[in-house]
Amino acid sequence: MTSPLDQGVVLITGASSGIGRALALRLGPRAKALVLAARRKDRLEALREELTRATPALNVLVVECDVTDRTQTDAMVTRIEADLGGVDVLVNNAGYGDLGAFDLADWQKTERMIALNVTSLTYLTHRVLRRMVARRRGGVMNVSSGFGLTFGPGMAAYIGTKHFVSGFTEGLRLDLAGTGVRVMQVCPGPVATEFHDTVGNFTGMDVPGLLMISAETCAAAAIRGFDRGRALVVPGFLMRVLLFLGGYSPRWLLRVLYAPAARALRRKQLAIRAGS
Numbered sequence: 001m002t003s004p005l006d007q008g009v010v011l012i013t014g015a016s017s018g019i020g021r022a023l024a025l026r027l028g029p030r031a032k033a034l035v036l037a038a039r040r041k042d043r044l045e046a047l048r049e050e051l052t053r054a055t056p057a058l059n060v061l062v063v064e065c066d067v068t069d070r071t072q073t074d075a076m077v078t079r080i081e082a083d084l085g086g087v088d089v090l091v092n093n094a095g096y097g098d099l100g101a102f103d104l105a106d107w108q109k110t111e112r113m114i115a116l117n118v119t120s121l122t123y124l125t126h127r128v129l130r131r132m133v134a135r136r137r138g139g140v141m142n143v144s145s146g147f148g149l150t151f152g153p154g155m156a157a158y159i160g161t162k163h164f165v166s167g168f169t170e171g172l173r174l175d176l177a178g179t180g181v182r183v184m185q186v187c188p189g190p191v192a193t194e195f196h197d198t199v200g201n202f203t204g205m206d207v208p209g210l211l212m213i214s215a216e217t218c219a220a221a222a223i224r225g226f227d228r229g230r231a232l233v234v235p236g237f238l239m240r241v242l243l244f245l246g247g248y249s250p251r252w253l254l255r256v257l258y259a260p261a262a263r264a265l266r267r268k269q270l271a272i273r274a275g276s
Helices: 018-027 041-054 070-084 107-135 156-175 215-227 237-247 251-275
Strands: 009-013 033-038 059-064 089-092 138-143 181-186
Touching (some): 070 107, 089 107, 107 156
Parallel strands (some): 089 138, 138 181
8 A cells, every 4th residue: 555645735734844844855755745834934935945946846835824723723724625635644743842840830831832732733633634534545643752652850741742642643543443544653752953942951961962863864764654554653773772661661660760860950940040
């Protein structure tokens, strides 16, 4: 069976940078049309120019859209249906995180993160899915996180959103078994994107280079797994090993191992606040 990515209409949220941009560049030669959705229209326009230079026959639709806004999301889906006949593959890539103790977090940022990582992903999937099921062809690729499969200190709400994405994706895959619609989640560890700039890293510590992978490597692994009908893709060999070991470790042991880092993070965060 051919992949629905081939000659399909592919909608990528959060397409202006990082993993979303890398996915678009890799899918350009294969898709019939790419719909690039994000809030930064100037970046989307630049990406469209790059895509059409490489693949002149590719239809690229740029949509400036805040997917947490239900009205904008509905208008985007309506436009895609009118101009391109609807979405064949949805890539839910938009999302962001926040670093710090939950009680010290800014609630407005936390609330928006939940709206983007959870509610908008679920709503957009629901909006486009019925057409795929009716045609018995299509796919949903949810970009989750390694934290969707484990836990750690300093990112409680973000980890919670990614656990939702992982559980939702697994359940959705079961719901759609036999319909011809593929469902897959991508759970990367650290990826060299703007995520690490927006997360608010106040610790002064960088992610170990051995764990970091490029957005291009992540995108290549995701597409390869989707083509093969996989349920879960964890890009990066070392991250796969760490998550495998973590999955077989007792939770009480992980709590003991993470506790010193959690206490150090809180002390650092409180010290910064006291000095501000």
